[in-house]
Amino acid sequence: MIDLYTWPTPNGQKVHIMLEEVGLPYKVIPINIGKGDQFDPEFLKISPNNKMPAIVDQDGPDGKPIAMFESGAILMYLAEKTGKFMPQEPRAKYDVIQWLMFQMASVGPMLGQAHHFRGYAPEQIQYAIDRYTNEAGRIYGVVDRRLADHEYVAGDYSIADMAIWPWFALRERQGQSFDDFTHVGRWFEQIKTRPAVTKGMEILQDQRRQGAPSEEERKILFGQEQYARR
Numbered sequence: 001m002i003d004l005y006t007w008p009t010p011n012g013q014k015v016h017i018m019l020e021e022v023g024l025p026y027k028v029i030p031i032n033i034g035k036g037d038q039f040d041p042e043f044l045k046i047s048p049n050n051k052m053p054a055i056v057d058q059d060g061p062d063g064k065p066i067a068m069f070e071s072g073a074i075l076m077y078l079a080e081k082t083g084k085f086m087p088q089e090p091r092a093k094y095d096v097i098q099w100l101m102f103q104m105a106s107v108g109p110m111l112g113q114a115h116h117f118r119g120y121a122p123e124q125i126q127y128a129i130d131r132y133t134n135e136a137g138r139i140y141g142v143v144d145r146r147l148a149d150h151e152y153v154a155g156d157y158s159i160a161d162m163a164i165w166p167w168f169a170l171r172e173r174q175g176q177s178f179d180d181f182t183h184v185g186r187w188f189e190q191i192k193t194r195p196a197v198t199k200g201m202e203i204l205q206d207q208r209r210q211g212a213p214s215e216e217e218r219k220i221l222f223g224q225e226q227y228a229r230r
Helices: 010-022 041-046 071-082 090-120 126-147 159-168 182-192 195-202 215-222
Strands: 002-006 026-030 054-057 066-069
Touching: 002 010, 010 071, 010 090, 010 159, 010 195, 041 054, 041 066, 054 071, 066 071, 071 090, 071 159, 090 126, 090 159, 090 215, 126 159, 126 182, 159 182, 182 195
Parallel strands: 002 026
Antiparallel strands: 002 054, 054 066
């Protein structure tokens, strides 16, 4: 059994999708980031960077529980545990890994900044809005060029696709449209039809906040609570 500590954000959803794809049994433990669950001392023992998702696999590699944080590392761990969605042949394996690292280093951080300055920042800073909207468009272009002659991002459907896909589901918040990236649009719709993707995206959706964050949530997500020493 895998304990899944998560919330319905793109980083959580990529792990939801993987767990559904591989069919491992798991238990969802909500980490409501708007209420500050990520700062709970018990959660920090599992995820010292106070970020979700995290997992505890009760049946780790040596038969003992193992805790994992960082969504990309979790995807690699689950792929190696199950032998699925990451090839063993070195050339193909590292193709998947490099696109996974691209998601971790560029897609997530830059699109996350676009979300923040376009939708969450307390004041509209046009320089920041333009910078991250333009960078989001550049990133979409990188993926679009790749998909012009590849069905999936790295060979067959893999953890690289699972990592990128949930972020592109929020394209409107990033100021992007598939009208400008037709190969990405084709790929997105193709993956959207997978049953595991549908199920993974449904996890905790009924608990997701509607509308803008409250002032208290802003303090927790972006202010004093986020930067307090623990």
